[in-house]
Each structure stands twice: as C-alpha cells, then as structure tokens.
Amino acid sequence: MSTTNVTQRDEPLDRSVDDRSVDKERRATIAVAAAVGGAGLIAAAVPFVTSFSPSERARAAGAPVEVDIAGIAPGEMRTTEWRGRPVWILNRTPQMLESIRRADKEVADPKSLRTAYPTPAYARNEYRSIKPELLVAVGICTHLGCSPTGPFASGTNAMLGSNAGFLCPCHGSVFDLAGRVFQNMPAPDNLEIPPHKYLSDTLVLVGDDSKA
C-alpha cells in the first residue's frame, strides 16, 4: 500500500451487526426520503424530455400557401415551399400522361392504396391529381426524405431507363411522373400528395382541401 491510513477510530467498526441492531425507524425514513426524492427527479425530468418536442411556434407554422399556376408551361415544373418542404406543381404534357399509363405495370402501388402517406380521395386516380395534367406532390422521397430530381424524359436517366420520372439522388429510388414509386426501390410509398384545392383556374391552395 502506498497510501497511509491517517484516520484512527477509537473502536474497530463492528461489521457483524445483525438486523436487530439496525434502527428500523431510521431505515424507513431513508427509504421514504429516497422514494420521494426519486419521484421528484422523475417529475423534474419531464419538462426536460418534453422540451425536445416541437415548440408552440413550430406547431403554429405551416399555414396553407396559395400558388399561382398561370405561368407554368406544359412540361414545366414549379417548386413551392409548404411546411418547410418542397411542393412540386408539374404541368404534364399528353406524352407525359402517356408515360404514366405505360408505367402502370412497373410501379409498386399503381392505385395508391398504401396508407403510410394516404393519398387524398380526389387524387386516388391514374394520374394522382385533381386535374389530369397538373400534379401537386410533396417533393420528398418516402424513403429517407431527400428531394428527388427531375422530371427526366424517358431515356435520359440510367436508373429510369426507358421510363420518364424522378430520381432520388440519395438511394436511387425512381418515381413515375405521377409520383408513383417503381417496384424494388428503397422507397416504400408513392410521393405524398398534399391536401390541396383549386381556388380558381390559375390559383391552387396547398395545405387545405376543406370544402367550405
């Protein structure tokens, strides 16, 4: 031993005390104090843990956005921001709609029946849109949340091959021009169709589809 014990006890500590010599009342007090203190610690942890959840300000943000679609030429896509995420508005040409029909057999969920990102009833159709030519979709891949690039015409992208559509750069999921994911892709679901409605022929409201 390199350290010396400098404290001296008058009597050696008796380690053979049996239960009868234990002050039961004091033991009980210690146990109660520990229990109450433990409960207090747990209670104090609650605000710390809940502070991780989105703040009231973050919850309040996310109002619907109005998008003017008048200037989108056929074949052109406009990206707008809703709840911090890109929302695509793609004006599809007849050839683009034709490519969607051709992709029916190659996509994983052609009728948009999966419920992870439920497709609104008014978009649960071949083109996944209210108006056949106008696609309104959240441009976030359902795999791990990257924003796919595109639209690519058929034969212009290796991953898409002869199909037209979008490619997610992160893990290579490809989607057709209706945002439907092709089979055997990392992404399990079709692109999300946000709640939306047409306020007029040239104005779409993204984030709200209430009838009133």
Place this chain on the structure above:
Amino acid sequence: MAENKSQYTGLLGWVDERMPTAMSEFKKHMSEYYAPKNFNFWYIFGGLAIVVLVIQILSGIFLTMHYKPDASLAFASVEYIMRDVPGGWFIRYMHSTGASFFFIVVYMHMFRALLYGSYRRPRELIWILGCLLFLMLMAEAFFGYLLPWGQMSYWGAQVIVNLFGAIPFIGPELALFIRGDYVVGDATLNRFFAFHVIAIPLVLLGLVVAHIIALHDMGSNNPDGVEIKAHKDAQGRPLDGIPFHPYYTVHDLYWLSIFLLAFFAVLFFWPEMGGYFLEWNNFIPADPLVTPTHIAPVWYFTPYYSILRAVTEQFMLVLAIAVIGMSALLVLTTSNSIVRGAIAALSVLLVVLMLVPGVKLDPKFWGVVAMGASVMIFFAMPWLDRSPARSMRYRPKWHFWLLIAWVVAFLILGYLGTQPPSPSKIIVAQVLTLFYFAFFALMPWWSRMGAFKPVPDRITFVPH
C-alpha cells in the same frame, strides 16, 4: 492529524504531503504501469487518439467563440471564420481535418485489437467501453456535421434522422422528437450544437477515463497475445514489461511527430482531401427545397451507408435465406432444447416479418436494422472469437487473410458509399454486405478451425 512526510523534496514534496494521490496515480498509470516490451507500430494509435481528442476540444472551443448556431446565421458564420477571423481558417481546418484523422486513428486502433485479440478475456470490458466510445464518436461527428449548415449538412441530417422514422409504430414521432420541428430546421441545429459541444464530449471524456482505467487494471495485450503478468520478478513486476513512462511516452512521442507531420501536411495542402474530408456540396448553403444531385456521408460513415443502401426488396429473400441458414446452424449445434426452440421461433418470426405480405416490414426498416447491426456486431467480438490462440501470429495463416478480406470488403463498401447508386454497384454492395456479416456470424465456427501454432510462454522480443 499526523503529519504525512513525503519521500520527495521541494515543490513536489509540498504537493505530495497535501495530495499524495497525485504521485500515486502518476505511478500507477505512467511510471509504474508495466507495458509489454514487444509493442509494435500498431500500438501507437491509442495514444494518438487522445492527442486528436485534445486537438478537437481545443480547436472546437475556439470555433464556438465565432460560430452562430442559428439556421439563418450558421453558414455565414463559418465563412466568416474562414475569411475574416484572424487565424480562423487554421482553427477550422484543424477541426475538420481532426475529425477525419480521429476516425483514421480509431479504425487503426480497432484493427490492432482484431489482429492481436485484444478484446478477448479478460479484456472484454475494455473492448465494450471502446465500442461505446466509437458509437459516441460517430454521434459526435454526426451532430458536428450539421453545424456548417451546408447542403450536405442539411440533407445528411435529414436522411439520418429519417432512419429513426423507419422504426415501426414509434418511428415518425421519434424523428419529430429528434428534429424538434416537422423538418430539419433551426430547432434541430440548435440542439445538435448543444449535443456536439457539451453533451457528447462529456460522455466521451468519461468513457476515455473508464477505457484507460479498465486497461490499466487488466494490463495491455501485446502482439504475441500472451499475459506478461504470468511471469514476475521478486518485486512483482512483469519480467516482460517496461514502465510506460519513460519508455512508451518517448516511443509514442516519436510516432506522434510523424503523425503531426502527416496531419499538418493535410491541413495546409489538402484540407478538403479531394472532397472526402470536406465535401464540395457543403460549400453551398442549406436549401430545404433542393437535394444536391449526389449526396453521400463523409467517408468514415460510408461503409455502413452502403449496407443501408444494399437492402432492397429483392435482397430481402436473400437475407431471409441467410437468417434461416444461420438459425439452422445454431439449432444443430445447440444442445439445450429451450434455447433451440427460442432460436427457431425467433427466426420464424424474423422471416415472417421480412417476407409475408401484409405483415412484413419495409426493406427500408431492414436496411436500418442492417446498418445498426453492422456497427453493433463489434460488441459481440469477445464472444464470437473462439480460437485457442489470442494473436493472429499463432492462428492459421488463412485466419489472417480472412481478416484482411473483411477489411478489404469494408473499404470497398466505403468506396461504394461515396458513389451514386447504380444497379451493378448495389449488387456488389449486397455481396459484400453478406460477407461482412458472415465473417462475424460464422466466427464461432471458423475461428476454431485450422492448424494453430504453439503459443510461447513468454513474449518474443529481440533487444535493439
């Protein structure tokens, strides 16, 4: 209280009389810590890891003096450090280069343990603490990578946080809880900053202390994998040991100077390292509306990232067959019928969740599981390796080449993870993923096979 007379004189004596622990601890961990005298090149990386940790803490403290953890200011504040703060570019490059060198050093340190069986009994806890350190280091690197708020920062964080979203039932809520918002945003940046500069570093430091205490309690392993404590002199000192200080402190200082030469060469001449240490896309401010056309994590995460990407719908059948094969092997080699039943039931459950339509979980979830398992499997090393000899020196030569093959697979997976996905690359990644896991899963069997060489009683050492 009796006066405690020190054996030392002067200032040291004055301190020693008032705090004898200082000298007794110095002796225990430095001047009277006996390390095997046959340490080779592979034994420098533990000490280097401590040096890099100090570099990271020091440069990090100075970066926080100018950095602003605010989504609207963060990117500009990093550019401000690089352009306007005197010496700022040096401090920042030191921190970013240090991050990559930390992983280089830690990977070498881990390879040493695999080579010489440093994780084996009685050093299992040292290894487990080391694995925890590795996990914390990955967390530290991940949180830190968001802070410059570039495109890679943003989309990298988006992908990793969404990994947690793949967990069934609780996933989406958990991802929301981690982000603190519906998208990666200011709240996310602020909390990642807190984790990066204080929470994780505190845990890291505590684990480093525990790792070293556990090491010094058990004593260091060595390239021969023999216990030097088995042969001691009359004073109880290992015959094959030499005091860590001054022998290994001087030895490590020599290698440290070479290490610093490499470190500063990179810092001054190749701080971006061709886009591997600092990725090009991270010089573009974060844009939540556009993902860069090619995104990849920093190089030290890419092997695991490749494994994540390898799990596709077609691959699920292969994985299910691997699970069935593994459980069949376990059932055939286990005598306890309860354990056999449990293994069989678990594998049936796994296969059902992997394949049966209606109840199967997405490949996305299994990709996350595979990625998690590829890191977590390291924890099991002390129990997977059943070879009679600890060190590769006395194991069959093909064991060594198998380890090298695994390292090569790890490196190729790492390379593939930096590349954009393509069908052929995914197939290569899938084959290598299977090999990566087979190396560990079959280790209890292959590590016992082959002709072992006799392990010497004492270390092999030629005085020089």
